[in-house]
Structure formats: structure tokens, C-alpha cells
Amino acid sequence: MTAELLKDIVDIPGVTGVLVASNHGKVIEKIGLDIKEIILETIAIHILRIISAYHIKKRIVQEIELIWDDYHVIVKNSTQFVVITFCNSKKALSLLRMTINVVMAHLLEDKKFMKQIKKHASEKTLVLRRGNLEPEEINLISKLQ
Amino acid sequence: MALVGNLRDLKLPNLIQLNCMERNTAKLTVEHAGKYGFVYFQGGQIAHAEYEPDIGEKALFRLLALTDGKFKVEGGIRPPTVTIQNHWNNLLLEGLHQLDNLQSSDEGMVQHFLNMLMNVRGVVQAAVISQTGEVIATTFELGKDSILHALTFYEATAMKGMIKTGNPDFINLVERNKRTLITAYGEHIAYIELEAKSQLETVLPFIKQVMGQYAVP
Numbered sequence: 001m002t003a004e005l006l007k008d009i010v011d012i013p014g015v016t017g018v019l020v021a022s023n024h025g026k027v028i029e030k031i032g033l034d035i036k037e038i039i040l041e042t043i044a045i046h047i048l049r050i051i052s053a054y055h056i057k058k059r060i061v062q063e064i065e066l067i068w069d070d071y072h073v074i075v076k077n078s079t080q081f082v083v084i085t086f087c088n089s090k091k092a093l094s095l096l097r098m099t100i101n102v103v104m105a106h107l108l109e110d111k112k113f114m115k116q117i118k119k120h121a122s123e124k125t126l127v128l129r130r131g132n133l134e135p136e137e138i139n140l141i142s143k144l145q
Numbered sequence: 146m147a148l149v150g151n152l153r154d155l156k157l158p159n160l161i162q163l164n165c166m167e168r169n170t171a172k173l174t175v176e177h178a179g180k181y182g183f184v185y186f187q188g189g190q191i192a193h194a195e196y197e198p199d200i201g202e203k204a205l206f207r208l209l210a211l212t213d214g215k216f217k218v219e220g221g222i223r224p225p226t227v228t229i230q231n232h233w234n235n236l237l238l239e240g241l242h243q244l245d246n247l248q249s250s251d252e253g254m255v256q257h258f259l260n261m262l263m264n265v266r267g268v269v270q271a272a273v274i275s276q277t278g279e280v281i282a283t284t285f286e287l288g289k290d291s292i293l294h295a296l297t298f299y300e301a302t303a304m305k306g307m308i309k310t311g312n313p314d315f316i317n318l319v320e321r322n323k324r325t326l327i328t329a330y331g332e333h334i335a336y337i338e339l340e341a342k343s344q345l346e347t348v349l350p351f352i353k354q355v356m357g358q359y360a361v362p
Contacts, residue, residue, distance in 0.1 A: 039307050046300040053296050054320075063319035065345075066301060068309050086308070093346070134303075140278060140296040144289070 002029045002113050005103050006083075012096050014089025020107070021082050022120035023048060024127055033086065047075050047082060048127045049137075055124050056144055076100050078108060080117050148218040152177075157209055158237055160216065165189045165233040172222035177214030178351035179266030184208065185224030191233045193224040196264075201228035202236065209240040210247075210260060255282040258330070258359040265351045267343035272336040281333055291336075298327050298334045317345060326352065331361025 002020065009018045010032045017033030021044035027037055035043075047064060054061045066073040072093065076083045085100060087093070107113050128141050152160075152175065161184065164171055168189030175182040175196075182196035184205060196204035229236070247253035247260075255273050259282055262271040272283035278295035280287050302312045316327040324345070326337040335356075339348055 035307070043304055043307050046304050049300045050297045050318075053293055054318075057290075057293060059320055061318055061320060063317075065315075065317040065319075066304075066308070066313040067315040067317060067349075068311070068313055071309055073308060073313075136277075137296070137299055137303075140292055140299060143278060143292045144296065 001110060002107065002116075003031060005106050005110070006031045008103055009083075009085055009096070009099055012087075012099060013092050014087045015096065016086045016088055018083065018085045019044070021048070021084065022117060022122070023080055023082070023124060024120065024122040025131075026120045028081065028116060028120065044082065044084065045127055045131055047084065051077050051082070052125045052128050053141070053144055056128070074100060076104050078104060080114075080121050081107075083107070147220075150216055152211055152214045152216055155216075157211060157216075158241060160218070161191065161233065161237060164218065165191070169218075169220060170223060171218055171220045172224075174217045174219070175208060175211060175214050176216075177211050178264055178354070179347070180264055182208045182211075185222070187224055187227070189233070191229050191231075191236055192227045193229060202231070202239075205229065205236060206240045206243055207260065207264065209237075210244055210257070211264070252282065254359070258335075258355070259284055261355045261359055262335075262337060262352065265348065265355060267340050267348040268337055268352070269340055270336075270338040273330055274334050274336060276332070276334060287336075294325075294327055294336045295334060298329075301327070302329075315349070328356065330356075333361075 006018050006029060009015055017031060019030035019033060019040055020028045022028055025041050025045040025048055027040050027044065030040065033040060050064060051061045061077055064075040070088060072087045074085045083100060083104060087096060160173065164186045169186050170188055171186045173184040180197060183194065184191060185193040191205065194201060194205035194208065196207050199207060247257040259271045262268050263284055270285045272287055273281040274291045274295055275281060276295055278292040280291050297316060301316045305312050312329065314328060318325045322341050324339040324341055324343060326339065328335050337352060
């Protein structure tokens with residue numbers, strides 16, 4: 001069911017892949033991505049660290065977009081998971097953003113998916129304390145409080 | 146008939162001088178990066194200037210820094226109000242002096258870069274911060290948010306080589322009532338806050354233009 005929903009995103013021209021990760025970086029589902037799972041989890045963790053840093057400041061990041069000249073990574077944040085979409089074309093970005101919103105809504109209504117997500121749920125700021133943290137990163141995180 | 150052109154061909158100080166020496170009563174409109182500015186002349190004196198969010202001399206001095214943008218001079222239009230009293234000659238000298246000061250030091254260049262970002266329609270605030278979160282220059286009170294932006298930049302650039310070989314050109318963060326762009330500015334970080342309703346595709350080309358023009362070597 002989750003894969004079926006994500007297929008709506010992958011079907012958009014330019015989309016090279018999409019994944020759903022829990023709020024501690026576990027990849028729950030992915031489609032069309034030729035990247036090792038460990039790398040995908042590392043990407044998810046870096047993104048979740050941004051979201052968690054804002055969370056500490058009582059701010060909610062709804063969307064993050066990493067923009068290159070010829071590549072876009074669009075991250076949609078729900079409270080318990082993130083959807084990360086990889087796209088190599090600018091042509092259908094508006095359609096892509098709308099489709100991701102619709103898919104997010106469907107995922108939130110999908111009881112089976114939400115049960116699976118809750119199994120992997122953890123405290124929102126855990127990613128800022130656990131995992132490989134570089135000294136510069138630790139320094140910045142310590143100054144956030 | 147209106148006089149139209151581009152500031153690339155006719156600089157604003159020359160345009161102002163021309164209108165003042167001709168003792169014109171006219172309205173000068175400048176369009177730069179989707180934002181409009183106005184200078185009104187009354188009998189050869191500068192009587193009023195507007196460049197959102199400023200009016201009066203401050204607006205005029207910001208307009209004087211523009212080197213690109215369409216302009217239109219319409220004769221016979223009176224100023225809606227008078228916000229400038231100084232003689233045009235003194236105003237031009239003061240404006241150009243301020244600009245020279247900005248461009249002659251590193252701090253001035255950063256401030257000039259921020260001023261130019263603020264001239265882009267849709268940009269609400271801007272700042273330059275170091276990678277450790279110290280504020281280098283800003284148009285508003287950033288507080289501890291500079292750490293947040295430095296961490297955001299760190300995490301985004303830590304993904305280098307995982308998605309693409311280089312760092313992302315921009316990081317766009319959307320909150321409920323806020324849209325933020327974070328990008329590299331030399332060895333520092335530029336923070337650009339946009340109007341929540343602004344369309345990224347519309348604003349980004351103008352920001353890229355400013356980044357290109359005022360890039361740190």
C-alpha cells in the first residue's frame with residue numbers, strides 16, 4: 001500500500017526516487033533509488049537533525065528543499081516521519097509538490113502504515129544526540145539550547 | 146512622452162542630475178528585481194522618494210546603489226508629498242559618498258550585499274553568519290537563530306557526495322509563516338528570509354543575480 005502511494009510520486013517526470021523514513025532515520029519504504037540503504041539513512045539523519053534543531057526552538061519545519069542547478073531534493077515533514085523525494089528536473093516541481101502533499105495525507109490516513117511508523121518512533125531530538133556526530137556539529141548543537 | 150531606459154545605459158545619478166538641471170517636475174520610476182522605486186522632482190529639486198520599505202533620503206540613497214533596472218521618467222507629475230528638503234547636489238554627493246564607503250571595506254561589501262538582497266521583491270530580512278554561527282552582518286535582530294542556520298547549513302553540506310558531488314546551491318526551509326533560504330557566501334553563510342507567500346521560482350532568479358554580482362571571490 002505504501003509503495004503504491006509512493007508510486008504516484010515516482011511517476012512524475014524527473015523524479016528519480018522517493019523514500020519514507022521514521023523520525024530516527026530508519027528507511028521504511030523506498031522506490032527507484034539506486035543508493036545504498038546506509039547512505040539513504042545517513043541522508044535522512046542529516047535532514048532529521050535540521051528538523052529536530054528547529055523542534056528544540058519550538059518551530060516546525062514543514063518542508064525542506066535542497067536545490068542544485070539541475071537537481072532538487074524535496075523533504076516533507078510529518079510529526080512521525082519524513083518523505084524525501086529526489087528529482088532531476090525543474091519542469092514538474094509544482095505538480096510534484098502537490099502530489100507529495102496528497103500522498104502525505106493518504107499516508108497519515110493509512111492505519112497499517114501509521115502502526116508501522118509508530119513501531120519505529122522515537123523522541124524527536126534523539127538524532128541530535130545519537131549517531132556519528134562531528135565535533136563542529138556537537139559544538140553547534142550544544143549552543144542551540 | 147515618457148523617457149524609458151535601463152540603468153545599465155544611464156546611471157541613476159546622471160538621470161537625477163539631468164532632471165534637476167532641467168528644473169523638471171516629474172516622476173522617475175525604477176524597477177529592479179521585481180520591486181519599484183520612485184523619485185519625484187518639483188521644479189528641479191528632489192522632493193520625495195519611495196523604495197519599499199523606506200521613504201525620503203534613505204529610499205533615495207538605496208536607489209542610488211542600483212546599477213541595473215528599468216526606468217521611466219514621466220514629466221508633469223507632482224510629488225504626492227514632500228519628504229526631502231536638502232538640495233539635490235548635496236543629496237547626490239552624500240549618496241555617492243555612502244556608497245563609496247560601503248564598497249571600500251570588507252564589512253561594507255557584506256552590508257552592501259545585504260542591501261542589494263533587500264532590494265529583491267519578496268526578501269524580508271537577510272544576514273551573513275559564520276559557519277560557527279556568529280553574526281557577521283544583518284538587517285535585523287537574529288539572536289540565537291544564527292546557530293540554527295549554521296547547523297542547517299552544516300547538515301545540508303554534510304550530505305555532499307551522497308546525493309550530488311557538490312553542495313546544494315540553496316537550502317529552502319518552509320515553516321508555517323516563514324520561508325527561508327540558506328546558501329554559501331564565500332566562507333560564510335547567507336540567510337535570506339522571504340515573504341511566506343512568495344513563489345520560490347519567481348524570487349530565486351533575482352537572488353541568484355545578486356549572489357552572482359556580489360559573490361565573494
